[in-house]
Amino acid sequence: MNTLITLSAAGIVAMIGSVMKSRSWVLPFSIAALIIAGWFAAIEWNQNMILFGAMRMDNFAIAFSVVCFITATFVLIFDHQLNYAKNEHYTEVHAIVLFSLTGVLVMVSFTSLLMLFLGVEILSLSLYVLAGLHKRDLLSNESALKYFLMGSFSTGFLLFGIAMLYGATGSFMVSDIAYYLGLHKAQPEPFVVAGIIMLMIGLLFKVAVAPFHFWTPDVYQGAPTMVTGYMATAGKVAAFAALLRLFQFGLSPAAASYQSLISAVALLTMFIGNISALYQKGIKRMLAYSSIAHAGYLLLALLTAHDITNGTVLFYSIAYSLASLTAFTVVAILQSHKAADDVSAFNGLLKQNPLLALTFAIAMFSLAGIPPAAGFFAKFYIFSAAIREGWTWIVVIAVVNSFISVYYYFRPMIAAFMMKGHETSYTLSIGTQVLLVVLAVLTILIGILPGMLTALI
Amino acid sequence: MIAAGLLLLPLLFTFIILVTAGNYSRNIAMIGALGNLALVLFGWMQFDNGTTAQLYLNLMWVPSLGIQFQIGIDGISMILVLLTGFLYPFIIAATPKAEVKHPKSFYALMLTMQLGLMGVFMAGDAFLFYVFYELTLIPVYFICAIWGGERSIPVTLKFFIYTLAGSLFMLVAIIYLYFKTPGNHSFSIESFYHLSLSATEQSWIFWAFFLAFAVKIPIFPFHTWQPDTYTVAPVAGSMLLAGIMLKMGVYGLIRLVLPIVPDGVAAWGNTALVLCIIGIVYASLIAWRQHDLKRIVAYSSMAHVGLIAAGVFALNSYGLQGAMIQMFNHGVNVVAMFLLIDIIERRYQTRWIGELGGIAGQMKRLSVIFMVVMLGSIGLPLTNGFIGEFLLLMGIFSHNGWMSAFAGSTLILGAVYMFRLYRDVFLGEVKDHKITPADTMGWENYLLIPLCIVIIFMGLFPAVLLNVSASAVQHVLDIFNNVNPVVNG
Numbered sequence: 001m002n003t004l005i006t007l008s009a010a011g012i013v014a015m016i017g018s019v020m021k022s023r024s025w026v027l028p029f030s031i032a033a034l035i036i037a038g039w040f041a042a043i044e045w046n047q048n049m050i051l052f053g054a055m056r057m058d059n060f061a062i063a064f065s066v067v068c069f070i071t072a073t074f075v076l077i078f079d080h081q082l083n084y085a086k087n088e089h090y091t092e093v094h095a096i097v098l099f100s101l102t103g104v105l106v107m108v109s110f111t112s113l114l115m116l117f118l119g120v121e122i123l124s125l126s127l128y129v130l131a132g133l134h135k136r137d138l139l140s141n142e143s144a145l146k147y148f149l150m151g152s153f154s155t156g157f158l159l160f161g162i163a164m165l166y167g168a169t170g171s172f173m174v175s176d177i178a179y180y181l182g183l184h185k186a187q188p189e190p191f192v193v194a195g196i197i198m199l200m201i202g203l204l205f206k207v208a209v210a211p212f213h214f215w216t217p218d219v220y221q222g223a224p225t226m227v228t229g230y231m232a233t234a235g236k237v238a239a240f241a242a243l244l245r246l247f248q249f250g251l252s253p254a255a256a257s258y259q260s261l262i263s264a265v266a267l268l269t270m271f272i273g274n275i276s277a278l279y280q281k282g283i284k285r286m287l288a289y290s291s292i293a294h295a296g297y298l299l300l301a302l303l304t305a306h307d308i309t310n311g312t313v314l315f316y317s318i319a320y321s322l323a324s325l326t327a328f329t330v331v332a333i334l335q336s337h338k339a340a341d342d343v344s345a346f347n348g349l350l351k352q353n354p355l356l357a358l359t360f361a362i363a364m365f366s367l368a369g370i371p372p373a374a375g376f377f378a379k380f381y382i383f384s385a386a387i388r389e390g391w392t393w394i395v396v397i398a399v400v401n402s403f404i405s406v407y408y409y410f411r412p413m414i415a416a417f418m419m420k421g422h423e424t425s426y427t428l429s430i431g432t433q434v435l436l437v438v439l440a441v442l443t444i445l446i447g448i449l450p451g452m453l454t455a456l457i
Numbered sequence: 458m459i460a461a462g463l464l465l466l467p468l469l470f471t472f473i474i475l476v477t478a479g480n481y482s483r484n485i486a487m488i489g490a491l492g493n494l495a496l497v498l499f500g501w502m503q504f505d506n507g508t509t510a511q512l513y514l515n516l517m518w519v520p521s522l523g524i525q526f527q528i529g530i531d532g533i534s535m536i537l538v539l540l541t542g543f544l545y546p547f548i549i550a551a552t553p554k555a556e557v558k559h560p561k562s563f564y565a566l567m568l569t570m571q572l573g574l575m576g577v578f579m580a581g582d583a584f585l586f587y588v589f590y591e592l593t594l595i596p597v598y599f600i601c602a603i604w605g606g607e608r609s610i611p612v613t614l615k616f617f618i619y620t621l622a623g624s625l626f627m628l629v630a631i632i633y634l635y636f637k638t639p640g641n642h643s644f645s646i647e648s649f650y651h652l653s654l655s656a657t658e659q660s661w662i663f664w665a666f667f668l669a670f671a672v673k674i675p676i677f678p679f680h681t682w683q684p685d686t687y688t689v690a691p692v693a694g695s696m697l698l699a700g701i702m703l704k705m706g707v708y709g710l711i712r713l714v715l716p717i718v719p720d721g722v723a724a725w726g727n728t729a730l731v732l733c734i735i736g737i738v739y740a741s742l743i744a745w746r747q748h749d750l751k752r753i754v755a756y757s758s759m760a761h762v763g764l765i766a767a768g769v770f771a772l773n774s775y776g777l778q779g780a781m782i783q784m785f786n787h788g789v790n791v792v793a794m795f796l797l798i799d800i801i802e803r804r805y806q807t808r809w810i811g812e813l814g815g816i817a818g819q820m821k822r823l824s825v826i827f828m829v830v831m832l833g834s835i836g837l838p839l840t841n842g843f844i845g846e847f848l849l850l851m852g853i854f855s856h857n858g859w860m861s862a863f864a865g866s867t868l869i870l871g872a873v874y875m876f877r878l879y880r881d882v883f884l885g886e887v888k889d890h891k892i893t894p895a896d897t898m899g900w901e902n903y904l905l906i907p908l909c910i911v912i913i914f915m916g917l918f919p920a921v922l923l924n925v926s927a928s929a930v931q932h933v934l935d936i937f938n939n940v941n942p943v944v945n946g
Contacts, residue, residue, distance in 0.1 A: 370595065370621070371588045380628070384522070387632045395632075399625040406618055418603055418610055451519045 001051050002040035003065070004105055006033060011098035018091035027080045030094045031073060037101070038069045053173075054112040061109035063314050064241040068104045068234040071321050072097050074435060075234070078329050079226040081432045082336055089133055097230065100126030104238040108245065112172045113162045113199075116242060120158065120206060123238060124151045127231055131223040143222025150205065150215040158202025164195030174250035181253035193257045200258065203246070206239040209269040209295045217280075220288035225335055228284060229328030232291045233321040240298055244313055247302050262302050263394055269296030270401040277408045282341045283331050286408055287324070290367060293405060294320055297398055300382050304389040312381040315453055319366060319374035319446060326363035326439045329432075330356050337426060346412040348421020355433060356426060357416040359440040364409040366443050369402055374446040381450075459500040459512040460528045460579050463538065466493050467572040471565050479561040483554050486564035490545040493571065497542030504535055506925055510581055518585070523635075523643045527581035532929025536781050536922060537578040537708055540788045541701050543911075545571055547904055548696045551796055553803075563604060566596040570697060577705050583631045583713070584644040590624055590669075590705060597697055601690040609689040616682040623672035623679070627709075630665035633658075634717065649717045650936055656720050663721030666714045667729060673706035674766050676729070677736030680759055687755035692799040695751065699758045700792040704784045707762070710769045711777065716936040726770045730856075733767035734863045736760070741870035745877070750798045750808040753878060754791065757834065760867045761787050767864050768849035774927075774934055776852025781926040783845030786915055790834040790842060793908040797827050800901055801882070804894035810878065815887035820896045824883045826905045831879060833912040835872050841915035844923075 010033030017026060041062045049057045076097060084090060103122030110116040128151060132144025166172055168191050169180040181188065201212065208216040220228045251258070273293030280286040301313045333356060334345050350357040366375035379402065383395045415421075428436075446453055470489030474482045500512055510529025518526040530538060549567060557563050573596065576589030594617060602613040631644070638648050654662070672679045687695045715722055737760045744756035765783050768776035800823060801816065802808050817824040829840070836842035846868060854861035897905060915922065 365595070371591045376588075376591075380632075383629065384632050384635070387629070388636050392629065392633060395629055396626070399629055400622075403618055403622040403625055406621055407614070410614060410617070414602070414610055414614065417599070451521065 001049075001057075003037045003044075003057075004051075004102055006037040006040060007098055007102045007105065010037075011095050011102070014091060014095035014098060018089075018095060023084075023091050026091050026094050027076065030076055030098060033098060034069050034073050034076075034101075038066050041066055041069075050111070051109075054115045055106065055109040056111045057109055060241070060245065060310050061105070063310075064108040064237060064317070065101075065105050067314065067318055067321065068101060068108075068238055071234040071237070071325065072101055072230065074325050074439070075226055075230045077431060077435060078229070078325075078332070081429050082226065082332055083224075087133075093130065093133065093227075096126045096129055100130075101234075104234060107238045107242040110242070110245065111174050111249075113165065113174065113177075114172045116246065117155075117158060117162060119242065120203075120239075121155065123235065124155070124206070127151075127227075127235055130227040130230065131219055133224050133227060137222075139222035140224065141222075143219045146215050146222075147219045154202050154205030154212070156202075157198050157205070161195050161198030161200070161202055164191060164198060168192045168195060174246070177250050178253055181251065185253050188254050188257055192254070196251055196254060196258055197261070199246070200261070203239060203243050204265065207236060207243065207295050207298075208292055209265055209299060210272040210292065211268065213269070213272065213292045216292055217276075217285045217288040220291075221282060221284045221341075225284065225328055225332035228288075229325055229332070232287070232324050232328065236291065236295070237317040237321060240295075240313060240317065243302060244310065248309070259303055262299055263391070266296050266299035266303075266394065267397060269293065269299065270398060271296075274401045274404040274408075278404065280408070281343070283343065283345065283412060284341060286412075287327055287331070290405065290408070291324065293401065294367070296401070297379060297382055300386045300391065300394060300398065303391055303394075304385045309385055312385050315381055315450065316378040318453065319378035319443070322439050322443045322446075323363040323366035323373075323375055326359050326436065326443070327367070329436065329439075330360040330363070333426060333428065333432070337424060343411050343415050346415035346421075347419040349416035352421060352424050353426040353428070355428070355436060359436045360416060361413050362440045362443050364413050366447070368406050368409040370406075372444060372447045374443045374450070376447055377450040458514060459496060459503070460530055461514040462496050463493060463500070463542075463575045463579070464528070464572055466496060467568040467575070471568040471572070474561060474565045474568065479559070482560040482564040483549070483557070486549050486568055487546060489568055490549050490571070493575075494542045494546060497538055500530065501535065501539060501925075504530070504925070506532055506928060510534075513581070515581075518582075522584075523641055524584045525582045525643075525645060526585060527645060528576070528579040528585070529581050530579055531932075532926040533708070533711060533781065533933070534578045535925050535929075536785050537701075537704055538575060539922075539925075540704065540785045541571065541574050541578065544696070544700050544788055544792050547792055547796070547908065548693050548700065550900065550904055551692050551696060551792075551799065553900075557604070559603075563600065566600050567693065567697075570596040570600070574701055574705070578708060581646055582644045583634070583646050583649060586646070586709075586713075587624070587628055587631055590627075590709075591621075593702060593705070594620060597694060597702060600697070601686060601694040604691040605689045605694065606691075607689065608685075612682075612685045612689045616686040619679070619682045620672050623669040626665040627669035630662045633662065646713065646717075649713075652717070654718065654720070656724065659718040659721035660724055661721075663714065663718045663725050666709065666718070667725070670706035670709040670714070671729075671732070671766075673709075674703050674762050675706075675736075675759060676732050676763060676766055677739055678732070680736060680740075683759055684752055684755040687758070688749065688751045692795055695755075695795050696792045699755070699795065700788040703758075703762055704788065707765055707769060707780060707784055710766065711780065711930075711933060715769070715772070716933055719937045722770070722772070722937070726772060727857075730767055730770040730853075730860060733763045733770065734860055736763040737767065737864055737867045738870075741867050741874070745870060745874040747874075748810045750801065750810065750878070750882070751795075753874060754794050754798065757871060757874065758787070758791050760871065761791075761834070764846065764849050764864055764867055767860075768852050771849075771852035771856040772934075772937070773852050773855055774930060775848050775855060777930045777934065778923060778926060779845050779848025779850075779852050781930060782915075782919060782922050783842075783849060785922055786833070786841040786845050786912075789908060789911050789915075790830060793826075793830040793905065793912070794834060796901075796904060796908070797823065797830060800897065805892055810881045812888055813882045814885045815883070817883040819887065819893060822896045822902070826897070826909055827883065828879070829909045829912060831875050833916070835875055836868060839913070839916045841912045841919070843916055844919040 106119030134140035205212040277289035366373035369379040513529030516526040573593035580586035740759035768780040833840040836846040
């Protein structure tokens with residue numbers, strides 16, 4: 001509860017601040033707000049508190065929301081380092097990010113479908129606005145419009161699904177729905193199945209899995225790069241947490257009716273994500289397709305949704321967020337120095353700035369799932385969970401996909417390490433350097449000692 | 458604790474290299490490699506040739522999944538640990554100091570590679586084995602891609618993707634086996650030995666493992682990355698790949714495949730054997746037609762290692778013992794061979810046979826040493842190659858006479874292409890009269906003479922190594938036969 005209040009109050013203060021045209025206080029203020037919000041969340045650990053009968057602050061919700069808070073902190077600091085002088089809407093970014101986090105919090109803790117809907121909308125609206133932040137840039141406009149149209153479309157599905165489930169079960173409460181589905185396990189009504197599928201489609205749009213992924217590359221490319229970083233990390237983590245929560249606590253009794261669908265979607269997503277990424281010239285589009293592929297691996301967790309899977313998904317989210325944040329930050333830094341958005345922008349990066357090249361390489365290793373980076377254990381946990389539940393064949397296909405991905409993850413790395421580039425020099429502030437090092441060290445540390453993290457969950 | 462030392466030492470020296478100036482990197486790496494060799498030899502003295510892992514260390518790594526940091530050395534590991542420890546100083550010394558750009562990164566990667574290799578050969582936990590197995594890929598990729606010759610980038614990327622593709626299937630198999638272990642599940646390789654798996658499961662797991670190791674070895678038709686990679690890699694990279702890294706594949710076959718899926722091996726072993734033999738004949742024939750010295754060694758290495766793998770699938774103690782000793786000897790020979798070719802290339806600026814000739818008249822010491830190494834690699838009696846190939850062929854013969862006839866053709870073909878090479882390169886007339894190079898010099902002699910001594914010593918006293926692995930190999934065969942008394946019974 002306190003977390004929610006802190007975030008919304010801080011959002012309002014930042015918003016008022018934007019009217020006053022003074023901005024130097026905003027970053028420390030937002031970071032303080034995020035730390036306080038995180039602290040309020042952390043002290044509720046193991047308390048399992050129910051708020052208004054519509055939200056449950058359990059460990060699941062706290063863990064996922066804290067991951068998003070930390071991600072947001074990184075994004076805000078990087079954004080400050082890169083765009084403080086240039087961005088005329090600097091203060092608004094902070095306000096919107098803080099607001100969006102209230103959406104995240106609602107999404108990871110809902111017990112009623114209505115709250116799920118609210119959370120999804122709060123987060124989505126914030127992201128639409130952030131995507132269009134550069135209002136004089138056509139690509140940014142296109143990105144925001146596309147995101148908004150597609151997002152509204154998916155909201156329609158989501159609402160429709162919720163309405164159908166309400167019609168069938170007479171309740172918005174996830175627990176009631178689970179109870180109802182349990183009673184009618186043998187033969188769920190077509191009405192209910194249709195509702196579940198609608199609900200799924202709505203949420204699958206948000207996590208950008210095939211065939212609902214078409215908006216992703218354009219939106220990722222057009223949005224300001226740090227915003228893309230935020231969408232790809234916190235936005236995705238929250239949506240996955242919501243999906244997991246929905247399936248695990250609400251829909252699992254009807255698992256038989258949707259498992260084959262999920263497995264088909266997962267397969268399609270992995271192939272479309274990875275194979276399309278192979279053909280991308282732009283780095284941001286490549287990362288967008290890579291994020292689609294990763295959503296495909298994560299869907300495997302939904303096939304095995306139970307308590308142990310929570311840790312698996314959380315671990316994956318953290319590993320993926322660390323790597324993606326690093327990657328997007330490096331891309332943003334490169335873009336701030338030169339216009340090129342393709343692989344050639346990385347040529348000779350090792351000589352121009354070894355720190356950027358090395359941290360980017362670690363991020364790529366992690367995304368590709370090669371030990372000792374954290375991404376390896378992330379994939380390992382997901383694959384293990386799927387094999388334990390007897391989905392070995394799907395894991396074999398996921399593995400095939402994993403090594404398709406190596407090819408495109410290596411391209412920018414090869415450019416950075418082995419190609420000759422121009423004599424560009426990148427000046428990074430101490431803060432950026434420290435944060436990049438922190439991200440890289442965490443990626444390796446979690447990869448070597450995954451027990452540190454899993455012990456917490 | 459010695460096992461732990463073998464991992465800690467390269468790690469420690471990697472850090473020292475990273476924090477000191479680049480000028481010292483080579484010397485520091487050399488001290489690290491020599492220290493590691495000393496530790497290996499010390500471990501060898503303590504070693505009692507038994508079947509169980511000794512000098513071990515066992516820590517919990519990821520308790521929630523039962524992953525242990527379990528390392529130890531038994532007879533099979535010992536030979537490969539010895540090989541790694543012994544060859545490393547040579548590999549580090551192989552490139553002259555002036556020729557390594559960015560020495561800091563180069564030597565740091567070399568030592569990281571040693572850490573990975575030692576880890577693979579000592580791991581007692583399948584998960585740990587996998588992690589080290591993958592860990593070796595990263596440094597060798599960078600070594601070959603950054604310090605390699607023309608076209609090194611696409612070639613090494615192909616190598617990377619091939620080997621990664623193979624090993625990912627192994628990961629799936631390892632996870633599958635993990636969930637088959639009783640109780641709290643374990644990744645310990647020992648616990649995998651006691652599983653009872655159905656014939657179908659064994660077949661699948663056999664192929665998952667086989668694919669991973671076949672790419673690494675490489676066995677036909679998974680070899681296409683190999684000749685190109687050997688050719689473009691810098692000399693140290695070729696040495697690492699051919700001398701040590703591909704032994705990881707054979708080691709994996711002996712350590713994991715034979716004891717864990719005996720029924721799978723019984724069902725598919727002959728198929729694998731046939732693939733190995735096709736590879737042997739094919740690679741020997743291609744080596745015959747090559748004009749680039751490095752490519753000849755690459756293909757001949759593929760033929761020799763194919764024979765080693767064939768020996769493993771002969772499934773008897775001759776074949777396995779032959780494989781063990783031949784892994785060591787092939788490592789020594791191939792490293793010596795690459796070193797010699799590198800010296801020739803540095804003197805004459807070419808590796809093309811057509812442009813070389815009459816070296817024997819210009820560089821007497823080099824040509825004598827080349828002859829010794831060549832005879833070792835052909836497997837002449839009294840050189841190290843003889844006993845290994847003899848045991849391997851005997852093993853294959855007791856498995857199937859016809860197959861041994863085909864496999865044995867490698868000896869004849871090997872002699873043919875090697876003697877042709879010697880004739881064209883060392884005898885006859887000097888092709889380029891402008892170059893009159895100096896014979897092998899100080900540091901080159903220090904590297905080549907010990908290698909020659911080992912080649913002859915192992916030819917005279919092979920028992921030194923055969924005793925080390927004998928009981929451990931028998932142990933593997935016992936596990937294999939107990940579970941599956943029909944085969945080989």
